[in-house]
Amino acid sequence: MTSKKVPTRKPRADAEQNRTLLLETAKAAFTEKGANVPLEEIARAAGVGIGTLYRHFPNREALLQEVYRDESEKLAAAAERLIANEEPLEALREWLRLFVRYFATKQLVIGALNAIVGPGAKLQASAAHIETAITTLAKNADKNGDIKLDVAPLDLLRAVIGIAAHSKPGWEKSAYKMVDIILAGMARE
Amino acid sequence: MTSKKVPTRKPRADAEQNRTLLLETAKAAFTEKGANVPLEEIARAAGVGIGTLYRHFPNREALLQEVYRDESEKLAAAAERLIANEEPLEALREWLRLFVRYFATKQLVIGALNAIVGPGAKLQASAAHIETAITTLAKNADKNGDIKLDVAPLDLLRAVIGIAAHSKPGWEKSAYKMVDIILAGMARE
DNA sequence: GTTATATACGGAGGCGGCCTCCGTTTATCA
């Protein structure tokens, strides 16, 4: 009972084109104007009807997830690389900085992060990647005796995001410092 | 050039009544349903027109500010008391916990906090109280050599709020832990 | 090529929230 009938024919070319086009347009729009751009504006900019946008992405979160799927995958990959090549604690620290940087250079902030780290997040695609990454890194550092992990790994991100969400201009600096503070605070003496 | 003509007569009684009524209603509504309740719903619940609500409070933030002015003042008072009676570091820690508790028991979270700690916050009433409180406490602990204060005091709140904003059920626990972690991380060894 | 049909398109329109504007009502004061 997986897929009813499968007399399906090949997905239409125009559909796939539009999908891609929408993703590109959306990415630009999110970067430029933040995660709350009216979806209708994105559709217009892409030259398609609003209905088409919604057919491809049932809601804003879905669109955000897809748009930042790349980034999430890169972050996930970075996590693996760091774990392989660095001391656990430094791996964790470096990854957190990477996280900050990724979302500093995009105007990603709040909206998108809600999709990833928020309460409702259906742990899909990007969300899952991010959560796996931070969890692995944190547990790794914990097992290695570097830190005492007595908060949920995601809470580390949440704290950092708190900074991102509220300070406007150069919040990365503050976020970096917060990373160091938090790691220092979790260190086993 | 302070106040043009002052042939002003006494503010009308019904106006003041409505204002108070609105504040009470709003507080209940915010507590029950979070900071995003439709303002029209509040107006309706208070039995006044939407116009009246907007005349008294030009926007949602203004309303939130007023509603939580009490709490802010209490927090400010607590800060003074703690500074007078506790070791600087413990004063800071205790106040941060108080902060968490205050906003845990109301459904305050996100929306309201944006008004206080967010980028646009016009540093009005409550916002000013809170900022003064945390700044004083932090600097106090810094001068006493307990911590090395190399982030903006408000960033401490922001990190904690980050937790509040994303974890649903018992986020206070996590927030408490984060407070301890952060303070430990800022400790001078 | 033609044709049948599943697939995709577009945008009108319903809904709901924000906020303004202004005609009506009313408390205050002389």
Next chain:
DNA sequence: TGATAAACGGAGGCCGCCTCCGTATATAAC
């Protein structure tokens, strides 16, 4: 008991979300 400033209320404009469905078209079978 007016005259008048103050306050009220809610209709309506605007905007964004999202759905629905009539229309257009790429695909595949012939």
